Amino acid sequence: MSARQTTPDFTRPALAPGLLGAIALVAFLAVIGDDGWFTVARFVIAILALIMLVFAVQAKQWWWLPPLAAIAVLWNPVLPIVLPLVGWQIAHGVGAIVFVASGLLIKVHRVD
Secondary structure (H helix, E strand, O other): OOOOOOOOOEEEEHHHHHHHHHHHHHHHHHHOOOOHHHHHHHHHHHHHHHHHHHHHOOOOHHHHHHHHHHHHHHOOOOOOOOHHHHHHHHHHHHHHHHHHHHHHHEEEEEEO
């Protein structure tokens, strides 16, 4: 018997940036308050959130737009938002959950 392999009907293009975003949020917990490194964190996280927004639009999964847009705005390096340490710690945890969940659940149908 030969095993028949089929290609799935969809891809998960947001999985890699979602996992990278979650890793970045957890790693950058250590630099909250350091102006130099936290600015780098803001750029990385905001850019990954915007990439995820594009994939959500491509997949027509509109419910992911508000949480991903909130991440992009909150970590926006151009007009930085100031939060207390505890606020940033909570935001990093919630943001990591949003990144992983959206990365797993945003699916784009294959076009053959």
